[in-house]
Amino acid sequence: INEPYISIRTRMPFFLAAGAVVLLMMAIVCATVFGTIAYRSRMDYILKKSSVKTYSSIIITVTSAIMNLICSIILSRFYYWIARKLTDFELHKYQSTYDDSLTIKIYLFQFVNFYSSLFYIAFFKGRFHKYPSTYADSDSRNFTEQCDPAGCLVELSIQFFIIMIGKQIINNLFEFFNAMGSTLKRIFWKRGETEAQEQWEKDNELYDFNSNTLIDEYLELVIQFGFVTLFVAAFPLAPLFALLNNIIEIRLDAWKFLSKYKRPIPFKASDIGIWSDIISAISYVAVLTNAVVIAWTSEFIPKMAYRSIQSTGGSLNGYVNWTLSSFNIADYNLTGTMPEDGSNNLTICRYRDFRNSTGPDYSQTSIFWNVLAARLAFIIVFEHVIFFIIYIMQWLVPDVPKKIQNKIDHERYIDQHERWASKQTEDHFKDAIISSEAVTKMITSSNGTIKAPVNENDVSSNGSRDRKRQSGMQLSLDNE
Secondary structure, eight states: OOOOOOHHHHHHHHHHHHHHHHHHHHHHHHHHHHHHHHHHHHHHHHHHHSSGGGGHHHHHHHHHHHHHHHHHHHHHHHHHHHHHHHHHOOOSSHHHHHHHHHHHHHHHHHHHHHHHHHHHHTTTTTOOOGGGGGGGHHHHHTTTTOOOOSSHHHHHHHHHHHHHHHHHHHHHHHHHHHHHHHHHHHHTTTOOOOOOOHHHHHHHBBOOOOOOHHHHHHHHHHHHHHHHHTTTTTTTTTTHHHHHHHHHHHHHHHHHHHTTTTOOOOHHHHHHHHHHHHHHHHHHHHHHHHIIIIIIISSSHHHHHHHHHOOSOOOTTHHHHHEEEEEEGGGOOOSOOOOOOSTOOEEEEESSSSSSSTTTOOOOOOHHHHHHHHHHHHHHHHHHHHHHHHHHHHHHSSSSSSHHHHHHHHHHHHHHHHHHHHHHHHHHHHHHEEEEEEEEHHTBBBTOBBBBOOHHHHHHHHHHHHHHHHHHHHHHHHHO
């Protein structure tokens, strides 16, 4: 019997459409990031002319992070519905493949949704800035984002703190009020009834526990794991806040699953499925992101270079002046770019870079290339050391302890031996049956009667007895 199935040719358009929609949603998330970039640039230009210009950097960072968090929460709720519809259209045969496809769609979107702004600040912000006269006009100078003179690490820490903590608080509140929805709905609809409900009626009104419920729970934990590991170098307190959130989350989930959801139907599973691969991938990516954050975003490498090259006693005295380059005001090729605070008698300005002080190209100095080489060397050494430690720990702490593995192997050997012995007995029994059937066929007559075994001695003796009997009968007849 041929099992009915849907060919891959029929399903391929749905896979392509789902991939296109996922890419479109990621592009929308990136558009929100660029929107916050434009907001920060414009607000920076406005606030620097106001009375709060001293705190403009903090105000812009906090407000933009809150805006980014709100957009991320709204888009994530909207995308859940889209991802499930797309996965339904793919016509999966098994529930496991359906869950894996849905998980990949949701996590890819959530990865871009919550981490894109952090990746931008950590790795891209201020990297395209060269020196003051490279802008096409004054507006491009005002709308080109640059890092704070102290670097982008502080802004990255603030952005990280607001998005991570804000997401945890909003998710916990949403879970609480969503779980209370069944109770509030029952109270609202049953407020006019005087007859008490039976327990089975109350249980029937609870929420259903299905695979999507587990996906939501796993997704929340994996996103938190990404926050803790990907940018822990920028915010070392992230594991502490994750621990506090997990303590609250454990009690909240216990109350929710025991009192607000129907009893789930258990299924056997060897592991947590595709989530294990996602966590493993995050762990490897986290090594690279933290290496780049330490080498490029922070001031760790330049400070080490200053101590070894410029400093006499290993101190950081004069470090800020060492990181600044000079630009000749006369080399400005734009109009309207001079300072607007009345200090038009300036001849040079200082900016953060390692460049020569003479134009017109203001090329990089040898210090720039030394620091760049040190950064690259640090990334290579750092990731090799961490990966080596990971492999050593995996070897020292296996998934299954050696003692347990030996018992498993012993039980597997006994099981195989018993199966082999059973198979040998079965084979001997089959051979015996086949032999008996062959003998039976050999001694079976054509009319279905069975002949006794024939012996030559028996044949001769029987013949002599018959002759004697016949001769005896003949003698009796003669006497008569």
